[in-house]
Amino acid sequence: MAVEVVMPKLGMSMKEGTVSVWNKQVGETVNKGESIASINSEKIEMEIESPAEGTVLEIKVPEGEGVPPGTVICYIGAGNEQGQEKKEGRGLPKKERKKISPVARKMANNANLDIDTLVGTGPDGRITKADVLQALPDQKEKQTQTQIQNNKTDHQPVNMMRKTIASRMMKSLQTSAQLTITMKADVTKLTKLQPQLNETAIARHDTKLTMTDFVAKAAILSLLEHPAMNSQYQNERVETFEYVHLGIAAALENGLAVPVIRHAERLSLIELAKTIKLYGKKAREGKLLHDEIEGSTFTITNLGAYGVEHFTPILNPPEAGILGVGKMYETPVYQGGELCKGHILPLSLTFDHRVLDGAPASAFLSTVKAYLEKPVSILL
CATH class of the missing domain: 3.30.559.10 (Chloramphenicol acetyltransferase-like domain)
Structure with a gap:
């Protein structure tokens, strides 16, 4: 049976938590205790660990979306199982993504790097922190040229x-x-x-x-x-x-x-x-x-x-x-x-x-x- 992963309640005053980064995607295997996502609330940011070993069956809450504590954010189970929403036909579509470490993903997002353009040198082609750092000089040069050509200002969303x-x-x-x-x-x-x-x-x-x-x-x-x-x-x-x-x-x-x-x-x-x-x-x-x-x-x-x-x-x-x-x-x-x-x-x-x-x-x-x-x- 699929295991529900819920948005934790980190204190009596917490009203909402936001999924900032998914470290695992639908179809990827996960070990018990392994980080599957980063969340942030009004004052803190923390990692959510998997409560069970298995496969990420379904992601219900996309990155950047805030939900109340107790809300199911994903399902984990055996590869042949389905999450509740997927059974009803409303699940998020599976999307193939490159393997990337949580730290590298966060760095890439902060630098507005397209993860699909990065080359991973880690195990099984996993993108590491070093890979992101290697790509930063080229990215900065491209951003500078684009800003000069388009006369645009970089805008970053404000987290909670x-x-x-x-x-x-x-x-x-x-x-x-x-x-x-x-x-x-x-x-x-x-x-x-x-x-x-x-x-x-x-x-x-x-x-x-x-x-x-x-x-x-x-x-x-x-x-x-x-x-x-x-x-x-x-x-x-x-x-x-x-x-x-x-x-x-x-x-x-x-x-x-x-x-x-x-x-x-x-x-x-x-x-x-x-x-x-x-x-x-x-x-x-x-x-x-x-x-x-x-x-x-x-x-x-x-x-x-x-x-x-x-x-x-x-x-x-x-x-x-x-x-x-x-x-x-x-x-x-x-x-x-x-x-x-x-x-x-x-x-x-x-x-x-x-x-x-x-x-x-x-x-x-x-x-x-x-x-x-x-x-x-x-x-x-």
């Missing part, structure tokens, strides 16, 4: 994740009174302490402590001292939380995810570092559940890896604050009356002026700065 980000950011700016303040933390002592701590952290816990881990811990401790920053403005009232559900923004290939570390105030520095890395990995692999990206009370976003120093983060509604971390840079500083090489970490805090004023917001940021400049206080 991008639409959700756009909607939330616009709502954030329109419904809150946002103000950004900046400070510079002298993390010279921290940069000297960090390698020493990492020797033990790697040896005992197989975990490397990053600057983001220290900033996150400093922010958590500061939120406990300044609870007004750990608040939300909703329904004309301010709700302040005793716990810290920390959001860590993670950049993805096609958008942004903010995994939420619940009760971060209970975690040691090592536990926090492990959790940040775990959630970052799940975000990049599209394995975050809706419940793991909801309910944050404060968010941290880091653009230091992109060379950005100070910037203006946009609040993650309905939170009252978001801390931006810039690129650390070297500069001369005085230590004990002597001029030496120091390390400065730029910090940008955006806060909701409806919840708190500039003075308490500055006090919070000053506390974060103090923890980073005296890193031993983070450990005690």
